[in-house]
Amino acid sequence: MSSAPLISVRALSKHFRTFRRREGIAGGLVNLFHRDYQTLKAVDHVNFEIARGEMVGYIGPNGAGKSTTIKMLTGILMPTSGEIVSNGFVPFRQRAAYVKTIGVVFGQRTQLWWDIAVIESFKLLRRIYDVSQRDFDERMELFDQVLALRDFLHTPVRKLSLGQRMRCDLAAALLHNPPILFLDEPTIGLDVVAKDHIRQFLKTINERYKTTILLTTHDLDDIEELCRRIMIIDRGALLFDGPLAALKEQLLRTKQIKFILRDGEQAPRLAAFEQALAAAPANGALHLERLDELTCRIVFDRKRVATADLIRQILGAVEVRDFVIEDEPIEEIIKRIYGGEALTPEAPASQP
């Protein structure tokens, strides 16, 4: 790390006091007078640092604490304990000065004025953020190049498609050229083309202005395309923080090999091979699945079986026309993490 981190989060916690609501009218009346309070640890002792220019993916299942973290980082929520220093500010305490230096997009909610043309919202935001006319024009030019806004700048926001609205919201969040951009599910509900637009734009902004971007998402393609670093949170605790490649290295358990037989004549040899695999004691028994008449699949533990050995075995047994070798999809890995599979807690080095 060459310089001080742009965002630094230490032992950050946010606990909410919630109460169990009783059902029905009678229950509602009881609620008025007596409440059973519980403490919900939405975020619990989270530590991380983000360097200038990084693009970090922040993922976790619904209710894991992602939004609560973002709300604390943007100064909306006050932490219960721990500290945040972001771009030199303590977000909650210096809210007005701090928010001038960040951009925020909530995928589910627009910040534009609903009933009037998009351009009018931009103009008012220019005034709110004190952006000079020259900077404004220059940025609008760039946004238009990448996001193709021109076609609907004069359309009222309520008449925009979700994809168009999202592009406008992104432009609105970046009008004042903030060094930090927080995105809460920026691609939610968008089609493939719109998602691609958004991703290209984020890449451009990140390269051109060195904008630091933290984004939450449920779409892992966002992460694979944009973020070298990924943070996983569940039940308020940070489970993983490191490069996507390291996550795979650490948790990728299985691979699968699919092969297509040359012709139907292979059937008897295949049956023999299947039995041999099931009996083979050396690498542990492997199960061969037949997907259709000619296609077969073997799922194997990548730490116990070397892919090359398996291929050699297959080639020795049957005549094959084609091979496909795949890693376990990243979704599956993450599903296992959410499902509670133990990650060695301190193992992944936080590397900016």
Next chain:
Amino acid sequence: MRRILFQFGSQLRRHALLLGAYFAQYAKVRVSYRSDFFISLATSMAATFFSLGFVWTLFQKVPRLATWRMEEVLFLYGFSLIPFGLFNVLSMNLYEFGSTYIMEGKFDRVLLRPISSLFQVLFETFRIESFHEVLVGLAIVIWAGRRLAHHWTLLDAALLAFFGLCGGVIYLSVFLFLTTFSFWFEDRIGIHPPFWNLLAFGRYPLSIYSSYIRFLLSWIVPFGFATFYPSARLLGRAEFRAYAPLIPLVAAATLALAATAWRFGLRRYSSTGS
């Protein structure tokens, strides 16, 4: 000290300019729904004239209320429309605060902008058609004044404007204070309606009410200071003269109270997020 004053001044100037921009934004919305504007203006004017008609009819039967002549009561009624109209231009933003800002989460958005949250909420939209109430009120005051052979001095005219403004501040502050309850209690309707009904009490001479109601309207929910005491001062009623200097003080105090409640509400919001 000087630095602080300077900063305050430049913030004030910045917010004043932004107020213009917010109003322009609102005007653009209204222009794009033109017929809506005229319908709203017509219904709002009809409401004013109906309630005026009610007072008028009443006084055909009852020429006096306690020691108050009909023209005096009309003067009071007309004056009360001035702060009421000013208040109504902004009040729309308060009634739905609990449901749209707190429950639907629009308040997060407000906190992400580098200007005062209260400013953003108060000036999000306007109901400019309510300004006609100010004009109607003024016309009634002048008409009733003539019937009473009231001699208007320059001071009277200045006081009329000043008291009208103070009254508007009192109304706005009381309802703003009530609005801040939304920070603590999730409720779509809010607690404005009963207080809204109380507004009407301030349009008649306080002397006709029992001492409890007089006390309530003077010191608990000070609508009397928005309407009755200023009118009594303008009409030269000696028995309420002592209250006149208190009018701006009550306005300042209610505003300070509401602003403080807002600040506590903000703290509450940022610790619970709801």
